[in-house]
Every structure is written in C-alpha cells, then in structure tokens.
Amino acid sequence: MKVLFQCLLCAGAFLTLTSSTASCAEVKLSHELVENHASGNVDVIVQYKSAPTAEHHARVANLGGTLKGELGLIKAAHYSMPAHSIQTLSEDPDVAYISPDRTVGGLLNYTVAAVFADSVHQWGYWGTSNASVALIDSGVDSSRPDLQGSVVFSQDFTGSNSTADGYGHGTHVAGILTSSGQMSNGLYAGVAPASTILNLRVLNSAGLGTDSLVIAAINRAIQLKSAYNVRVINLSLGRPVYESASKDPLCQAVEAAWKAGIVVVVAAGNDGRNNTAGTNGYATIEAPGNDPYVITVGAMKTEFTDTRSDDLIASYSSKGPTLFDHYAKPDIVAPGNRVASVMAQNCYLENAYPANVVNSNYMRLSGTSMAAPVVSAAAVLMLQMNSNLTPDQIKARLMKTATKSFPASSTVVDAGVTYTSYYDVFTVGAGYIDLTAALSNGDYSSGYALSPSVSFNSSSRQVTLNADVSSVAGANVVWGSNVVWGSNVVWGSSLISSANVVWGSNVVWGSATVAGFNVVWGSNVVWGSTSTTAAESTPLLINGEQ
Numbered sequence: 001m002k003v004l005f006q007c008l009l010c011a012g013a014f015l016t017l018t019s020s021t022a023s024c025a026e027v028k029l030s031h032e033l034v035e036n037h038a039s040g041n042v043d044v045i046v047q048y049k050s051a052p053t054a055e056h057h058a059r060v061a062n063l064g065g066t067l068k069g070e071l072g073l074i075k076a077a078h079y080s081m082p083a084h085s086i087q088t089l090s091e092d093p094d095v096a097y098i099s100p101d102r103t104v105g106g107l108l109n110y111t112v113a114a115v116f117a118d119s120v121h122q123w124g125y126w127g128t129s130n131a132s133v134a135l136i137d138s139g140v141d142s143s144r145p146d147l148q149g150s151v152v153f154s155q156d157f158t159g160s161n162s163t164a165d166g167y168g169h170g171t172h173v174a175g176i177l178t179s180s181g182q183m184s185n186g187l188y189a190g191v192a193p194a195s196t197i198l199n200l201r202v203l204n205s206a207g208l209g210t211d212s213l214v215i216a217a218i219n220r221a222i223q224l225k226s227a228y229n230v231r232v233i234n235l236s237l238g239r240p241v242y243e244s245a246s247k248d249p250l251c252q253a254v255e256a257a258w259k260a261g262i263v264v265v266v267a268a269g270n271d272g273r274n275n276t277a278g279t280n281g282y283a284t285i286e287a288p289g290n291d292p293y294v295i296t297v298g299a300m301k302t303e304f305t306d307t308r309s310d311d312l313i314a315s316y317s318s319k320g321p322t323l324f325d326h327y328a329k330p331d332i333v334a335p336g337n338r339v340a341s342v343m344a345q346n347c348y349l350e351n352a353y354p355a356n357v358v359n360s361n362y363m364r365l366s367g368t369s370m371a372a373p374v375v376s377a378a379a380v381l382m383l384q385m386n387s388n389l390t391p392d393q394i395k396a397r398l399m400k401t402a403t404k405s406f407p408a409s410s411t412v413v414d415a416g417v418t419y420t421s422y423y424d425v426f427t428v429g430a431g432y433i434d435l436t437a438a439l440s441n442g443d444y445s446s447g448y449a450l451s452p453s454v455s456f457n458s459s460s461r462q463v464t465l466n467a468d469v470s471s472v473a474g475a476n477v478v479w480g481s482n483v484v485w486g487s488n489v490v491w492g493s494s495l496i497s498s499a500n501v502v503w504g505s506n507v508v509w510g511s512a513t514v515a516g517f518n519v520v521w522g523s524n525v526v527w528g529s530t531s532t533t534a535a536e537s538t539p540l541l542i543n544g545e546q
Helices: 054-062 083-090 109-114 117-122 169-178 211-223 249-259 348-352 368-385 391-401 435-440 487-491 515-521
Strands: 015-019 041-048 066-071 076-082 095-100 103-106 132-137 151-156 197-201 208-210 230-235 263-267 295-301 332-335 339-342 362-365 409-414 417-422 453-457 462-466 530-534
Touching (some): 041 083, 054 076, 066 211, 076 083, 169 197, 169 368, 197 211, 208 211, 230 368, 295 368, 295 391, 348 362, 368 391
Parallel strands (some): 132 230, 295 332
Antiparallel strands (some): 041 095, 066 076, 339 362, 453 462
16 A cells, blocks of 8 residues: 655645544554555555664564665665564564654746846845755756756656656756746746755656655765755645654654755645535645644745735645644745746646647746745855854744735635635645745744644634743744744744634634534544544646646
C-alpha cells in the first residue's frame, strides 16, 4: 500500500471520518496500517528511537521484510515487508512509529508587482548564488532559455535516471523563483532572477512521488548546504495529514532541515472548497505544511492587475487549523492563481491543458504550488540583504510585515457554485507578503518562530493562540509587549476574533454550533478519538479562478 504525494496545483480532496479503538501496540502504527487488511507486501517507513542498525534491519528481514533505504535524517528506514508482519514489528521496543511510504504530488508579471518585487529589484536585490534554493519537485527543464545558468546541481530520486521535467510542474515553479524573463523581454521574470537552484527530482512524469523520496531529497539538500550555499528548500507538494506532526516522518524531515539552518517553504494545499467533513474547507492544510516550524503558504489572486488593492484570496487555498495539532496555518499568503511561468518542453501539463499555454515558452498554472516559490524567492532576497538571518528571523519578519488589510469576505462563482471566503487567521494567516516591508524591517529575535497552536473555549466561543515557550512569542522579543505572535503584531486584531468573522456570533459554518463546528472543535474532533482519512488529491481547475 502506498499513499501518493501530489503537486499542489489547484486540486480537491475528500475527507471522511472513521473511528478506531487503539490498543497500546497500535499507538506505534498509523491508522492506515491499523486498519489495513491487505495481503502481500507494503512499503513502510519505520522510525526508530535511535538510528537503525544492521541488527534492526536483520529483525525486519526475519519478518520477511527487505531494506529499501536508510533515512538517517529522521532515524528511520524504508522497508518493503509483508502486511501481516507489521503488527509484530510495531511491538519491537526500539520502534517509535510506523507509517506507509505515502505518495505525494505537486501541490508572473502581475506576481512580481503584487509583492513589490519590482521595487526591491530597483534597490539592487535580485537574488544571489550565496543563497541557493533546493527545489524538490518534478524536475527542471534547464534547457529553457529563461533558466539558463540557474540550475547548479541536479539529482534524480525517482529511479528514472533523468532530472528532466516530464510533468512540467517543477519547471513552472523554477520560473517563478528565478526566470530571467529572456523570452518575454522581462515580462515573465521571476521574483529572484539571479538566484540559483538545486534540482532534486522526486515526482514522476505523472506528478507523483513518495514520502521516502522527499525525505531522501531533503537529506541531500542538507548534505549539500555548504557546497552550494543551500539556504532555502521549496516544497510545492503535499499529501493529506494522517497523524500529529510530531509523528509524521515527512514533518520530522522538514524540521531537521529547519534546525540545520535552512528555510523550508511549503504549499498549504488546495482543499479550501472542500466541505466533505462539514468544515467549509477549514482544517484542510496538507503535510508537511502542518508542521509548526515551516513557512506554510496560501494562494492569492492578483486579478491581473499590478496593484494589490483588488487582490483576493483564492477560494481553493487550504485553511487551518491543522488536523491533530491545531496549529494556526497558513502562515502567509502570496500570489498563486493563473501565474504565467516557464513551460517545460512537451510536458504532460502542456499536452493535457492546452488552454493554459501562453506561447511556446510559457503557460499559466494555479495553486498554492505557485504561491510557495514567491515566498522562497523572498527569503533569498532577504538573505542577499543579510546573509546572517536565521530561518526563524526570516519567518518572523515575513509574518510581521505582511499586509493585513483585507475585506471581511469575498465570493467567487465556479461552475455555478458560489464559494465564500472569510479573511480570518486560518485563511490568510498573518497576511499578504510585502517584500519592501520585509526587507526594510530590522527586527531580530531569538528562539524558534513556531506557528502557535490554538484552543477553543466552548463557553465563550473564542479561540486562543497558544505560543510555544521556546518560540519568539516569548516575553522578551524585540518588538515589546505585543510579542511577535501577539494579535496586534503578526496578525492584527481584525484577523483573529470579531463578531462577523469566524469565531463570533456569525461563525463561518453557521449562526449556531452546527455540524461543521462540531467536527473541528467538538467532542468528536478529527484529531481526538476519531481519526481521519483522505483520498488522494487529483488535479482540477488548472486554470484557477478568474
């Protein structure tokens, strides 16, 4: 059994709730494995309490398993083993947690202007090879004129022995980051056109990969940090959340990269329209965007204008809080709808969606996949300005300086269905990225910029942000008594709790505590005694909202 990753183009997924009663042994198993009755072999990731040894591999072999690769980054190994042996392996005292090797997939003219990148370009900030981006995606077509010289290292993890981009997703993301705009006279230049990329291919020509491949690529980016000045990892991909971030092997891998001094930027997901669980698209953030360390990015629409005053949230952009952990996500939003960028030659997306093709060099794609590289490029520009900035300082500055002026709500009609979006903390995070403000900010902080968890008081119907004591939300941060995660600093009081937004009398999912509200916050919440499963996302609405 494999659960696929997918690139975060505009997509839909389905949430269903199932109940299970966990025994002590089952605590070590993800719920898919607890409920698995399949025969034959299953690919699994086994996290150990300490780095696995030959003895551990021998124990798995005795159960009929085969080692497929070590994942030392997270003290884990990737095995193929008989389904009926997994329960026995979970009883090994050295085993911490077992999960399937899940499948993942890949979740600019107006984009550059919308985030004020053109202004910082005039200041001399174009990106730098001293802050390279590890692009973990479907490959990059480095032969495209707009990307000449951008790719400084390539490696394939899919087993196809090619780092080219048969799908077309990675090349498009690379163009948003670093396109020179040569074939459009600068019209479709990237946000950081002088930056360099490490092309780490984990998604195949159908846009799909697995947890183990992504973890291996993250580990490679960390190994190459010094040789290629890797300071940013871009993950425009994701999959459903199946357990707490503290157990998810993919989340543990991005945390390791963050702690190694690399900014990790992740697409939020494209399930903001999903009301399958009665949440009106809330609690749909995908992994590893549910991890508190990383910068999780939602998607905005530029409305095809240079000004951002008319920009609106894309209704498909996934919303928080995160499943199981209740983290406030996304952290920030950036342009991601109908973005024109570099097109890989003869790729799947070009052939499948000819209406999206601008010309022989460019095409338009939509999704939080397209918003994430805008923020990755912003991190590069900030590092060009000050190479000593830590990942946490970059995250804090981006969130603090984000624009927080939004309408109360907006609507869009697609295929005859009306979708309403509310501009609360779980929809737009800390706000809309503003590069001029971020590069002008001189605040420093110590500690981790962990996204806070939230809790709901059923009596007052209010949500409280709960900052980790080790994060920059502590009392001694440089911006005073309204600490970095304070309601008037990072988010602004209008985004957190008001009578007409999410948590007041007119809550998004109804005027009373209706079914949707119970799903997210009630006694049978999806992260409590009831577990959650989700079907694979499939690319939809590639054109995005108008």
